[in-house]
Amino acid sequence: MSRAIGRSLLNALATLVVVVALWQAVVSFAGVSPYVAKGPLDVFRFLFVDEAGAAPGRLAADNREAMRPLLTQTLKDSSLGFVAGLAIAIALALAFSLSKVVEAGVMPLALLLRSVPLVSISPVIILITGRGSTASVAVIGTIVVLFPALASALFGLSRASRESLDLVHVYGGGNVTALRKVSIPGALPSLFAAARVSVPGAVTGALLAEWLSTGQGIGGSIQKFSAAAKFDDLWASVALITAITLLLYNVVQLLENVVLARMGMSQQQA
Numbered sequence: 001m002s003r004a005i006g007r008s009l010l011n012a013l014a015t016l017v018v019v020v021a022l023w024q025a026v027v028s029f030a031g032v033s034p035y036v037a038k039g040p041l042d043v044f045r046f047l048f049v050d051e052a053g054a055a056p057g058r059l060a061a062d063n064r065e066a067m068r069p070l071l072t073q074t075l076k077d078s079s080l081g082f083v084a085g086l087a088i089a090i091a092l093a094l095a096f097s098l099s100k101v102v103e104a105g106v107m108p109l110a111l112l113l114r115s116v117p118l119v120s121i122s123p124v125i126i127l128i129t130g131r132g133s134t135a136s137v138a139v140i141g142t143i144v145v146l147f148p149a150l151a152s153a154l155f156g157l158s159r160a161s162r163e164s165l166d167l168v169h170v171y172g173g174g175n176v177t178a179l180r181k182v183s184i185p186g187a188l189p190s191l192f193a194a195a196r197v198s199v200p201g202a203v204t205g206a207l208l209a210e211w212l213s214t215g216q217g218i219g220g221s222i223q224k225f226s227a228a229a230k231f232d233d234l235w236a237s238v239a240l241i242t243a244i245t246l247l248l249y250n251v252v253q254l255l256e257n258v259v260l261a262r263m264g265m266s267q268q269q270a
Contacts, residue, residue, distance in 0.1 A: 081141015
């Protein structure tokens with residue numbers, strides 16, 4: 001287990017280093033004015049370093065306090081899409097495994113929705129659920145999360161050992177028993193992979209919903225920051241939500257490594 005934890009922490013550190021290096025490279029070599037483009041050190045100073053002679057209201061603590069409600073709102077919106085999307089994806093995957101009739105009836109609709117760009121159908125979703133409503137955030141976030149998670153869950157459930165399934169049936173077990181005893185335990189790596197993929201998907205869906213519908217959170221503030229030339233706020237908000245997303249992604253990966261290590265399963269099965 002200690003090796004699994006160490007590997008997860010090392011992967012998280014490597015990911016952070018790569019992201020920061022790419023960020024700095026883009027800022028340094030893209031030819032964008034430093035007034036507009038802010039690097040990692042600029043954001044760090046904005047959030048944690050007080051400028052000499054800074055007046056109250058323009059201190060680093062004030063900047064962090066301004067970011068806090070935006071970040072909190074976006075995380076709340078992301079949690080709606082994550083929970084709903086992942087739950088529906090797993091439920092559909094189980095239903096498809098138990099009934100080919102359900103799969104034949106629902107899968108074409110899912111594929112149709114997947115083929116339509118979300119930005120193009122978001123106005124319809126907002127029109128139905130109401131602009132600024134929590135329902136619009138939940139629906140958009142769910143759609144973003146649903147299809148990648150469904151594909152991963154279906155892949156894992158379809159890899160169940162045929163011999164093990166036949167053994168359950170020989171001893172009188174039905175499809176539900178086979179699913180519970182064989183398919184679901186064997187699909188754990190893929191289910192964890194679905195959860196990992198759902199983390200950035202949920203955040204993306206929340207930002208999109210906030211931008212198009214609610215005007216709240218980081219997604220709703222990015223355009224406001226840009227219009228008001230508050231580029232420090234803009235880059236700080238993007239950096240914070242990116243850092244939190246990477247952190248949550250690696251927390252799920254750490255949980256995955258620990259659980260699979262205790263069960264003697266390899267992550268490469270996903």
